[in-house]
Amino acid sequence: MGAGRRMKVFHFGTDSIERQAGASLTLGTFDGVHLGHRHLLNRVLEGKHPTVVTFEPHPVAVLTGRPDAVPVLTPLEEKLRKLDLLGVERVVVIPFTHEVAAIEAERFLREILIDTIGMNRLVVGFNHFFGKDRRGNVEFLRRKSAEYSFELVVVEAFTGDGGSVVSSTGVRRALSERRLEDANSFLGHPYRMCGTVIPGDGRGRSLGQPTANLEPKNAAQLIPAEGVYAVRVYDGEKRYDAVASIGRKTTFREGGSLCVEVHLFDFSGDLYGKSLAVEWLHYLRPQETFATAEELAAQMQRDGEAARAILARNASRGAQADTGTTGPPAPCS
Known part of the structure; x- marks a missing residue:
């Protein structure tokens, strides 16, 4: 853990992950940790042992073979700092590779999220997906929540004061178009x-x-x-x-x-x-x-x-x- 950090950080494949049964969990890149992310994370924080699973580097950079395919808003250390200050208890950082991208959604759900991390409550956005060929979507999770006995919370899109949906893509676009006030409004800082x-x-x-x-x-x-x-x-x-x-x-x-x-x-x-x-x-x-x-x-x-x-x-x-x-x-x- 970094200096002054309360949150525990585990690097998947390197660190021994402390399993916490009943953990409330979400997963994603969370680039920017913007207001839309915080809206979702607030639901994670309602449960026990709030946990974030994130990926490094950005999956699109790996899948396209272009490190600059998606310029990041928050390098990993800054992302961890923000998640810590929001009150997240644990973060599991998964090194994203082509091998990780090839893991079937059910295997990822069962072996990593449930068996290794201890997830019993999963919070995702309405358009979330994970796993090989993006098969781990909300419809898939609704079916598996009954099979594996976990609570599924689906969060709708978050809109800012101007009525626009807040997203990492929207922040990047605003910065590239010199609309700093919009970008900063989406980020919340x-x-x-x-x-x-x-x-x-x-x-x-x-x-x-x-x-x-x-x-x-x-x-x-x-x-x-x-x-x-x-x-x-x-x-x-x-x-x-x-x-x-x-x-x-x-x-x-x-x-x-x-x-x-x-x-x-x-x-x-x-x-x-x-x-x-x-x-x-x-x-x-x-x-x-x-x-x-x-x-x-x-x-x-x-x-x-x-x-x-x-x-x-x-x-x-x-x-x-x-x-x-x-x-x-x-x-x-």
Whole structure:
């Protein structure tokens, strides 16, 4: 278990799993642990020994052979942190492989969920499926609940304030379309990404706006769409308002790799090698190519002023606050 963690985490195939008879259980990827997931998890928490079975890496990445097929919202450690704070007692992490995908639904149900973990109450979404050829659907589970004497709870889709169904796909789409307010509303808190500060070309400092260049901690995690954003940055427990840029620095060169940079307001010091957490709060503008460095510097100044104003307004009315179920941002390890 990690430092401060109350929840027990078992890695299937590696750890000896403590069987808990009568366990209330759900299974899935739970990427983002968004409000729809929490709606379902609340039903799990109504039973004894609330347990989550999850998969790592994302099944679609394995089945397609493309690690980037589904950019993840929450790397495993962040997912475990959120589940712990929600009150889950146990998590079983199953390494997802083609061999796991080939397990028949009934065998998975009987040998893993019931015999190994101790499930006696299963909570699933209305469109849930598992096992070979997706045969472990709700209809299958209704039949098997009588045969194996377990309670089946089927949870309908959860809709947000705007009437949209909350889903991981919806969060990814909102982030890719620069709709941060929608993404954060679905998540119940600001989207969060950890990165390590690496050396850059020093261009920001020369323009009077020193920036920290971030290399994402997890290469599989989704980076929001290119643009300029108002963000908050955490260096351990220290919090800074900031402006962030995601782009390819076309003012100074053609194309290039994607860069994530943050300019921390009212900060001076050395950040190289540090791990920073970034909360993405508001989209400001698209990336632009400027004719001169002076034009870019002037726009960066305007971006900073706009970000400060937006973040101050958010702070004054408590906007984008966490729902209270995922706790304060944890330091990036």
